[in-house]
Amino acid sequence: MLHIIFSLLVSMQAPAAPTNYSVVQDGLKKIAQENPTTTELFDIGLSDSGDPIMGLKIGNGETPDLIVATHHGNEYGSTGVAMGAADAFAKNPIVGHTVYIIPVLNISGYNNRNRYERTPSGSVDQNRDYPGPCATTQPFRSKATKALADFIDKKNIVSSATLHTYWPAVLYPWGFSTKDITTSYESTFINLVKASAVESGYAVGNSKELLYAADGAFEDYAFWKHGVWSLLFEMGKSHNPSQSDIKRMIDVNVPGFRRFFENAPKERAANHDFTGKCDYTRALQRTHLE
Numbered sequence: 435m436l437h438i439i440f441s442l443l444v445s446m447q448a449p450a451a452p453t454n455y456s457v458v459q460d461g462l463k464k465i466a467q468e469n470p471t472t473t474e475l476f477d478i479g480l481s482d483s484g485d486p487i488m489g490l491k492i493g494n495g496e497t498p499d500l501i502v503a504t505h506h507g508n509e510y511g512s513t514g515v516a517m518g519a520a521d522a523f524a525k526n527p528i529v530g531h532t533v534y535i536i537p538v539l540n541i542s543g544y545n546n547r548n549r550y551e552r553t554p555s556g557s558v559d560q561n562r563d564y565p566g567p568c569a570t571t572q573p574f575r576s577k578a579t580k581a582l583a584d585f586i587d588k589k590n591i592v593s594s595a596t597l598h599t600y601w602p603a604v605l606y607p608w609g610f611s612t613k614d615i616t617t618s619y620e621s622t623f624i625n626l627v628k629a630s631a632v633e634s635g636y637a638v639g640n641s642k643e644l645l646y647a648a649d650g651a652f653e654d655y656a657f658w659k660h661g662v663w664s665l666l667f668e669m670g671k672s673h674n675p676s677q678s679d680i681k682r683m684i685d686v687n688v689p690g691f692r693r694f695f696e697n698a699p700k701e702r703a704a705n706h707d708f709t710g711k712c713d714y715t716r717a718l719q720r721t722h723l724e
């Protein structure tokens with residue numbers, strides 16, 4: 435299996451070389467073939483590009499969890515880490531858990547090395563395309579974000595890791611336009627981000643405090659809408675990681691994903707409403723690059 439991941443990584447290595455979703459699909463099929471007792475291919479529906487948004491279901495435990503990568507099409511390092519996690523968990527599933535891994539949510543962006551997805555209604559930043567308590571724009575312009583939202587609802591996802599490059603940091607809600615950034619579960623989230631960053635040594639903390647306010651992001655939506663234990667992984671130090679950079683990101687983050695899912699509560703959070711006030715002060719908004 436490793437040769438598939440490495441051929442994937444090699445194809446990503448040269449900055450000018452195109453990333454190719456069909457290579458990711460082949461990699462998922464290969465992992466599924468090599469681990470027939472622990473894995474099952476699935477898709478969550480078609481993207482605006484007409485491609486099936488594929489994933490791998492790993493394990494048969496009663497707690498369903500999610501890893502989703504590449505809301506931002508240019509962040510191929512996060513796809514590499516999702517594939518590394520798929521390979522590792524397929525060989526050694528997490529006892530008591532079923533982990534759904536979706537390595538590329540933004541398929542046209544991935545194929546074009548572009549942050550944005552092409553849709554009939556124009557270019558979409560998928561990680562600003564979810565409803566949110568302070569979101570001011572029309573949500574779900576992308577078929578992919580709607581499909582993912584339906585999927586986490588239908589599968590009753592309990593914990594979720596959304597993967598991006600780069601910062602590096604592991605972050606928890608709230609991260610949108612408000613000064614009232616504390617959820618009812620601050621200490622739980624702090625314990626979870628610390629557990630997730632043991633090997634990586636990444637910075638940990640509240641999304642808005644460490645990064646910036648962003649409305650319509652998946653990580654906030656999953657907690658706000660359903661009480662999913664939702665963490666944002668901003669991995670590595672570049673949007674153009676080399677093969678060895680990606681291998682290192684896999685090595686230091688996959689144990690953190692495992693510990694996150696093992697340590698998270700086995701039920702969704704009960705008190706997940708946002709009760710604060712929205713605040714669109716310009717100082718909160720920084721350039722959205724991660």
Ligand SMILES: [Zn+2]
Nearest residue numbers: 506598599724
């Ligand atoms: Zn990103």
